[in-house]
Amino acid sequence: GQQLNQSPQSMFIQEGEDVSMNCTSSSIFNTWLWYKQDPGEGPVLLIALYKAGELTSNGRLTAQFGITRKDSFLNISASIPSDVGIYFCAGQLLNTDKLIFGTGTRLQVFP
């Protein structure tokens, strides 16, 4: 199936560091969603983006909808141990209701 290119695949960082991850595609999207999945749970929505160039924050998380509509990034500032998990981007293709998920970024935070 179709997937977005999400990078990095995994990150090992120290508590307090900032984190950045992104999703890219050759396709154009009208919606970008960022989810986090804790071990043993389903993904939970973090941030939703609906306009090219849109920059949205949710606490220490900030995400942007790329101006080309083909990419999005998520930043986490001052990471803490509970940030551990898998982060997924999801994009809804332009003029469709098809939602495509990235392959995920696995984040580990060390004290």
Place this chain on the structure above:
Amino acid sequence: KAGVTQTPRYLIKTRGQQVTLSCSPISGHRSVSWYQQTPGQGLQFLFEYFSETQRNKGNFPGRFSGRQFSNSRSEMNVSTLELGDSALYLCASSFGAGVRTGANVLTFGAGSRLTVL
């Protein structure tokens, strides 16, 4: 407000058997989507149901099927299980279908982890 409930949470089957997974959406949600999650492939879309009708279907073989009941609860069935069907099966509900804004954003359940031996 109760979340999306999936049962069973864990199950083990052998090759050739069949399995049925159940999903109860958030009260008032009429759309239910199913995804297969594996370590190498991420989340792969299986199908979406809205008001008892299948709206969209992913690229999975006919062994994977689903249905939705009048109370919006949904089941998916996998027949003639293969080793490669081992995965976490996630159900997500939303108020409506289509563009994922507002109440149409997906809310996921905790998943049913299937192991095929």
